[in-house]
Structures are given as C-alpha cells and as structure tokens.
Amino acid sequence: MLNPSFREYEKYRAAQNICAVYDNKELLSEEIDESIGVWNPNVLQINQFQQWSQSFIKASIHTQWGLFNTEENKITQDSTKTSASTQLELLDSEENKLQQLIMKIRVSASTLCNHKLLNIVERILTLLKDAKEEDEFSVGISPGSLLNFYSFISKHADLKRPKLALTPENNIYASWKTGKDKVFSIHFLANGDARFVIFKPSDRHPDKPIRLSGIAPVDDLMQEVLIPHGISWALE
Amino acid sequence: MKNKIIPDSNHVARYCKPTTVENNEILATAFLMRPIDGSLSVNWLEYLKLSTREKEISKIQDVYNKKLKVSPMSRIAVVNVGLAREKVFSESDDRRNIQFKHDPSKEDPSHSGIFNSCLGLIPLSLLRKAYSL
Numbered sequence: 001m002l003n004p005s006f007r008e009y010e011k012y013r014a015a016q017n018i019c020a021v022y023d024n025k026e027l028l029s030e031e032i033d034e035s036i037g038v039w040n041p042n043v044l045q046i047n048q049f050q051q052w053s054q055s056f057i058k059a060s061i062h063t064q065w066g067l068f069n070t071e072e073n074k075i076t077q078d079s080t081k082t083s084a085s086t087q088l089e090l091l092d093s094e095e096n097k098l099q100q101l102i103m104k105i106r107v108s109a110s111t112l113c114n115h116k117l118l119n120i121v122e123r124i125l126t127l128l129k130d131a132k133e134e135d136e137f138s139v140g141i142s143p144g145s146l147l148n149f150y151s152f153i154s155k156h157a158d159l160k161r162p163k164l165a166l167t168p169e170n171n172i173y174a175s176w177k178t179g180k181d182k183v184f185s186i187h188f189l190a191n192g193d194a195r196f197v198i199f200k201p202s203d204r205h206p207d208k209p210i211r212l213s214g215i216a217p218v219d220d221l222m223q224e225v226l227i228p229h230g231i232s233w234a235l236e
Numbered sequence: 237m238k239n240k241i242i243p244d245s246n247h248v249a250r251y252c253k254p255t256t257v258e259n260n261e262i263l264a265t266a267f268l269m270r271p272i273d274g275s276l277s278v279n280w281l282e283y284l285k286l287s288t289r290e291k292e293i294s295k296i297q298d299v300y301n302k303k304l305k306v307s308p309m310s311r312i313a314v315v316n317v318g319l320a321r322e323k324v325f326s327e328s329d330d331r332r333n334i335q336f337k338h339d340p341s342k343e344d345p346s347h348s349g350i351f352n353s354c355l356g357l358i359p360l361s362l363l364r365k366a367y368s369l
C-alpha cells in the first residue's frame with residue numbers, strides 16, 4: 001500500500017479528470033479500479049500510482065518538446081485547405097496540446113496548493129466539457145488562448161478569481177466585476193494579445209461611468225492598462 | 237414579415253450556451269457573434285402572441301430543443317429592445333445604432349436578429365447590462 005501525498009494525489013486527479021473528458025487511456029492505466037483507488041488516495045495501489053507516474057512523465061516530456069509551437073498553430077488556421085483526415089490529425093494535435101496544458105496548470109496549482117488556481121482549472125474543465133458536448137469536432141478551448149490566460153493569471157496571483165467563459169472561437173474570456181459599475185473583462189486571443197474593456201465610475205461625474213476598451217499584449221496589460229485605471233478592487 | 241423592425245417596447249430572447257454562463261450569470265460572450273454570422277440570433281417574444289412571459293419562454297424552449305443541443309446549464313436572456321438600443325447607442329464609443337429585425341424561418345417563425353452589433357467589447361458588455369437590468 002502507498003499513502004501518496006496530497007500533491008501526488010492531485011497530480012493523479014488532474015490526469016484522471018482530463019481522461020474523463022477525453023477518454024484518453026494513455027494517461028490513465030486501465031487497470032486502476034475506480035471503486036477502490038481513484039478517489040481515495042489512502043487505498044491507491046503502488047503499481048497504480050507508478051503506472052500513472054510513468055504516463056505523466058511521458059506527457060511532461062512531450063510538453064517540454066514545445067507545447068505551443070507557433071508553426072503548428074499556423075497550420076490549424078489554414079486547415080480549410082487540408083483534407084478531412086489531415087484536419088482530424090490537426091485536431092488531435094491541438095487536443096493533445098490542450099490536455100497537456102491543462103494538466104500542467106493543474107499540477108502547478110496542486111504543487112503550490114493554490115486553491116484559486118485549482119478552482120480555475122475545474123472551471124476550465126467544465127468549459128471544455130460543455131464545448132465538446134456542443135461540438136465534438138471542435139478543439140473545445142483554444143490552446144493558445146488558454147496559455148495566454150494562464151500566463152496572465154500566474155503572473156498576477158493577487159487577482160481575484162474571475163468569471164470565465166468562452167467566445168465563439170473558443171477563446172478564454174475572463175471578467176471581474178463588483179457592484180454595478182466596476183467591470184473589467186479580458187478576451188485572451190491566441191496570439192499573445194488581449195482585448196480588454198474597463199467600466200469604472202467617474203469621480204467627478206458619478207452618473208457618467210468611464211468606459212475604456214482596446215487591445216494590448218498580455219504582458220503589458222497589468223502595468224500599462226489595468227494599474228493606471230485603478231483595478232485594485234479586483235485584487236484579493 | 238422578414239426584416240420588420242421590432243418595436244422598442246417588445247422583447248427578444250437570446251439562447252446563452254453553457255460556455256457563456258457561470259453561476260447563473262450571463263457573460264458578455266453570450267452576445268458575441270461568430271465571424272460567419274451576419275446578425276446575432278434572437279427570438280421575438282411578442283410575435284408568439286402568448287399571454288404570459290412564462291408561456292413565451294416555454295415555447296422558445298421547444299424551438300431551442302429542436303434546433304440546438306440544449307444543455308441544462310444553458311440560460312435564456314430576455315432583452316428589452318428599446319432599452320438595449322438606447323443603452324448601446326448612448327454608451328458605446330461609436331454611438332452604435334443596433335437594430336432588431338424579424339428574420340423568420342419555417343421551423344422558427346419568431347427568429348430574429350440583432351444587426352450592426354459587431355463588435356467591440358463595450359457594446360457586448362452593454363447588452364449584458366441591458367439583460368441584467
């Protein structure tokens with residue numbers, strides 16, 4: 001018997017949750033008996049955990065090979081010119097990237113015991129499930145957009161947990177709101193940019209809210225856009 | 237009648253996919269068009285000539301169930317036409333004049349569209365506010 005630590009268990013759960021969406025047996029051993037092992041770390045068999053660990057390491061290595069190769073992303077945008085089988089292969093490739101990215105975020109959240117990030121991952125998995133239910137042939141969530149979003153929230157850990165949604169192009173849309181007139185929302189594009197909108201009350205004209213919108217590289221968003229326009233209410 | 241302007245006093249319903257709703261709150265992406273669409277799909281409620289809003293929504297749910305993969309987590313936003321038009325016109329940076337027009341089909345006689353709503357985030361957010369009020 002093995003008593004895995006919380007972190008190890010969370011890694012295991014991350015893989016299992018992703019498998020639930022994708023039915024990807026490669027990441028989860030078929031030998032694992034869900035009734036005894038999956039949801040109860042205290043009775044997880046050592047060979048079960050080792051099998052999962054090997055799969056996880058394999059996935060991590062793939063991740064290090066270049067999760068978001070921009071050349072590959074370009075191919076997808078041009079997919080209308082390719083054959084149906086090629087499109088399916090590209091979809092598989094996009095889905096693999098997405099799975100690996102979600103697992104990476106989940107593992108990172110677990111390692112840091114970051115409950116806010118874990119909660120965000122749960123929401124992302126729900127969005128992915130809903131998107132796939134609606135259109136099983138879509139990638140569900142744009143990997144580039146998700147990477148862009150993760151890059152932003154991981155750098156600004158003091159932000160509250162936003163409401164999350166998807167755009168019709170499967171990009172991540174995050175929105176922070178308090179009261180009736182304080183809103184900022186960000187649409188994370190796949191190319192490293194973000195569209196933003198800010199609503200805030202005017203100090204001089206309380207009946208006339210200030211509305212701002214634009215586009216900026218995600219790296220610049222906090223320093224150049226959000227801080228100058230006073231979004232301290234969105235911080236924890 | 238196709239392209240008939242929907243009066244300001246009337247209401248339209250918008251199907252909001254589960255990917256645009258969190259904890260019962262409808263986010264602005266529910267009002268975002270796909271690039272291939274010419275208008276934002278809605279249904280004209282008063283066109284149905286039913287006696288209550290509940291009956292109108294029930295009828296619209298039947299239509300959605302036939303046309304779409306409806307999820308229990310999806311929601312229907314009801315928007316007052318005049319309020320939404322006024323809010324978007326007065327508060328969007330380009331004083332955008334959105335139009336609500338009837339665009340029926342055989343299977344969906346109350347189907348309508350919001351035209352000229354594309355597509356900064358401000359008009360979208362204002363439409364969401366119109367729903368929230």
